[in-house]
Amino acid sequence: MFGEHMFIESSGGGSSGLPVAEPVIGAAGRTGSWRVYRPQIDKAKCTRCLLCWLFCPEGCVKRTHENDVEIDLNYCKGCGVCAEECPSRAITMIREED
Ligand code: SF4
Ligand code: SF4
Numbered sequence: 001m002f003g004e005h006m007f008i009e010s011s012g013g014g015s016s017g018l019p020v021a022e023p024v025i026g027a028a029g030r031t032g033s034w035r036v037y038r039p040q041i042d043k044a045k046c047t048r049c050l051l052c053w054l055f056c057p058e059g060c061v062k063r064t065h066e067n068d069v070e071i072d073l074n075y076c077k078g079c080g081v082c083a084e085e086c087p088s089r090a091i092t093m094i095r096e097e098d
Contacts, residue, residue: 022059035078037093039071045090052082052091 039052046069053061053069060072061082071082083091 030074035073035076035096037078037080037095038073038076039078039080039082039091040094041069041071042090042092043068045088047088047090049087051085051087055081055085057081 048063048067048069050061050063050069052071053063056071056076057079058075058077060075062070062072064070078093078096080093083093
């Protein structure tokens with residue numbers, strides 16, 4: 001569905017040449033600091049379809065060099081959109097203190 005070059009661990013422009021935005025510290029600080037729930041990915045269920053990356057409003061879903069998907073919890077606000085959109089139900093929202 002998406003070419004590999006679209007999903008990168010870019011920094012400041014990255015290697016793709018595409019205008020990929022990354023979360024940065026804003027006036028409110030790291031947006032993950034006030035999160036109540038956080039997403040937890042079950043790697044056994046994840047098919048690497050990257051729909052979570054597509055739908056995440058914070059742009060904090062990344063693909064690792066090992067071809068896994070991971071979430072930058074510094075900026076994840078715990079909205080749960082990724083869990084809702086994941087077709088494999090691989091993402092569970094858990095309370096921060098759990
Ligand atoms: S949407 Fe679900 S299956 Fe697809 S990459 Fe994200 S966690 Fe994996
Ligand atoms: S919970 Fe919301 S902000 Fe966090 S990774 Fe999922 S979609 Fe992005």
